[in-house]
Amino acid sequence: MRHIPGAWHRTAAGAGLVGADGSIRPTIFAEMSALAAETGAINLGQGFPDEDGPVEVLEAAREAIAHGVNQYPPGRGIPDLLSAVAEHQERFYGLHLDPARDVLVTAGATEALAATLLALIDGSDDEVVVFEPYYDSYAAVVALAGARLVTVPLRWPDFQPDLDDLRRAVGDRTRAILVNDPHNPTGAVFAAEVRDEIVRLAERHDAIIVTDEVYEHLVFDGPHVPIATLPGAWDRTLTISSGGKTFSTTGWKIGWVTGPADLVSAVLAVKQFLTYVNGSAFQPAIATGLRLGDGFYRRIADELRTKRDLLGAGLRAAGFEVSTPAGSYFTVADARRLGATDASAFCRELPERAGVVAIPLTAFATPGRRAEYATLVRFAACKRVEVLEEAASRLAAAQ
Incomplete structure (x- = not known):
């Protein structure tokens, strides 16, 4: 069997991509995006916009x-x-x-x-x-x-x-x-x-x-x-x-x-x-x-703030506790009230349960600290308003 270079193995292990049997796992982003495609769920997991830029x-x-x-x-x-x-x-x-x-x-x-x-x-x-x-x-x-x-x-x-x-x-x-x-x-x-x-x-x-x-x-x-x-x-x-x-x-x-x-x-x-x-x-x-004008920069922040608030309101209505973000695309919500004890399992069930994809916060943590984030889920607000409204409706209907 060919030797696996140490740098390659260190990198895969550092990224959490090596299974107990030495196999390489897909990232949580690839896994959840695939689930979105398979189920027709709205993908609020990966942080990419669904609208073109200026x-x-x-x-x-x-x-x-x-x-x-x-x-x-x-x-x-x-x-x-x-x-x-x-x-x-x-x-x-x-x-x-x-x-x-x-x-x-x-x-x-x-x-x-x-x-x-x-x-x-x-x-x-x-x-x-x-x-x-x-x-x-x-x-x-x-x-x-x-x-x-x-x-x-x-x-x-x-x-x-x-x-x-x-x-x-x-x-x-x-x-x-x-x-x-x-x-x-x-x-x-x-x-x-x-x-x-x-x-x-x-x-x-x-x-x-x-x-x-x-x-x-x-x-x-x-x-x-x-x-x-x-x-x-x-x-x-x-x-x-x-x-x-x-x-x-x-x-x-x-x-x-x-x-x-x-x-x-x-x-x-x-x-x-x-x-x-x-x-x-x-x-x-x-x-x-x-080199675009100041109006452009104000507008993109204002638009995402509106989307943040829309997503946050939808998550609260669906029973989540929400941490209101001060910046970025992302909102973290606690699914404990919805019966979640394992964010990874909750996110894998969510596409079938509610038609929405999210990412467990444990995917961003070292193994020793994942218990602290066990019920926390990340949602991305960088989608069209009508997509966020539909996602909020689905989440509320699923509870």
């Missing part, structure tokens, strides 16, 4: 294809997108970037995260601190890099980290603190004191801060505050975002990393051996999107 952005992609922008772009990204990202960071957050040195275009935020952690981690003595529950690729990449994942729990119902838990998690072996804000899967937006403490701890222990900010324009109460803008943070912070969530173009996979030139160059050194480059025609289209 016409200006779509038309820019068509124009780029028609005018021959179809070959390899430069390794860092096309200059216009690099400039547009730098302009965006200054326009919204007052950060002054050199587009030729402080910005790197990637194949979505997921590749940006992978290249960043692979670039930063030196070996098995390194630790990466994450907030749990967490986006599932975090554990996989940390495992691939051979580091140790250290988690800080986020607890129902507000999902704000306890600062003492955070202080216990960060130490001299901490190589990176990975911050997802607004947070997937909980929809939390971290409080100012949490952001401040992250910076303080990173300085104290000489750690790098890596931020995943793909939901930066989907914050419902007040402006998004990047950690890179805080005093003392810039020199040790790599900020990651993408155009997928902002412009409803999740399939285009155009992301970026911004930060100090030396750190960005380290990420580039790894990224060039992953995808090399991607998305030639989509890069100028995302540049167009980043």
